[in-house]
Amino acid sequence: MSAEQDHEQVQPLLSGYALGSLEEDERVLVEQHLDDCQICQAELEEHQAVTVALLEIPAPVKPRRLLRQALADAVRPHALSAPSPPGWRRAAIALAASVVVVLVGMGFLASQLSRLSNQLSSIQSDISTNQTALAITSYPTTQVASLEGEQAFGTFMFDPTRTIAVLYAWGLRDDSGEATYSAWLADSQGQRVKIGEFTADDNGRFTMVVLRAPEPIEGFQAVGVSRLNGSGGPVPLEPVLFASLEVLE
């Protein structure tokens, strides 16, 4: 294909390229052509200026004070001025650097970095869950159901008009440390709808998990937690935690 034919084919695609909406083959075609066509480069810059401005179009929404506080809590324990200890990010970077210096063997290095990555993921997951829990506690229509069981107990926090909830549970950890639990909601017919699956917290604290229902929670009559067997079915039939949602209406 001649350069002119390329240009005729590519120019109409520049707007889609700036928006990021081209298919893969079109995107490659545009990028190959841009290397040699200053006309298209200039036109693309104009399209990109528009897309940057589009970032500013949505009306600003003033964040709730809780959101700011949650951010402050998330970073403050790790952001200390000199001399020590450094924040979690700097501690992680310092640890990685020391590992590189001291280690012998790529296998050991790989396992250490993998452990660090898992720790960071766990921290980020905890932060995300805490933020959701904080958000739910601030809604004026949030309700709380007390979960009861033979050995465990807990709290189910939710907004009836929403699909998201937070479960706090104590006493779920079993001796094997490998039990998986399923949280579910029961409708008026007694049908159970699974809203989450999780393992008990492994460091002795309560287990906290964000759950998502397929429809607003106000449509359900009860909430429960059951332990799953190896094939994913509940064991035993009786839930380990249960609460009726009807009394909260």
Place this chain on the structure above:
Amino acid sequence: MKPNSSLPDYELLQAISHGQDGALLELFDRYGDRVLGLARKICFDLMIAEEVTQEVFLRVWQKADQFDPRKGKLRTWLLTIARNRAIDRMRKEGRRPPREAVDWIEDDWRPEVTDPLSEGDEPRWRSLRFALAELPAEQRETLILAYYHGMSHSQIAEYLGEPLGTVKTRIRLGMDKLRKSWREGASDAGDRDVYQGGKDMR
């Protein structure tokens, strides 16, 4: 007076890269409303938008040293991260925008937008908002799906039940009109605002 409140954006980011959490909160105070507003338009759920907003600023906390001022403005970098994170979140959860809520321009109408930190582009954004509002509804809707929801042309065609060629034409015509409006609103040449980022904006 807070020690960071008068710092230019880039110096604020440098303070963040040195672990000053007060600087991060200052950045949040400056742009948190913009980030949350953009995230909400993409996610349609305030709680999810708040989570995304948190993720964006925590991302800045982690990656502050990766921002290159030669590539564009901090504000653009921040909002680009926000857009990408919000779209990724929606994709991860398999959520699509409700059909009746896609075209939000009428609900979002604000005749005046004031921003003390606008750095001079505020009038052009207002003009662009007018231009977006004045587009034929089908062109505006297609652009919103492409840019604010990260849909490809074929995905938009499937979502709207329209031919692929129609979608491509609407995108091109709509963007041409916006580009013309943006060009007409230019006061100073050479204001390069596109952040030439890449992986550091996810």
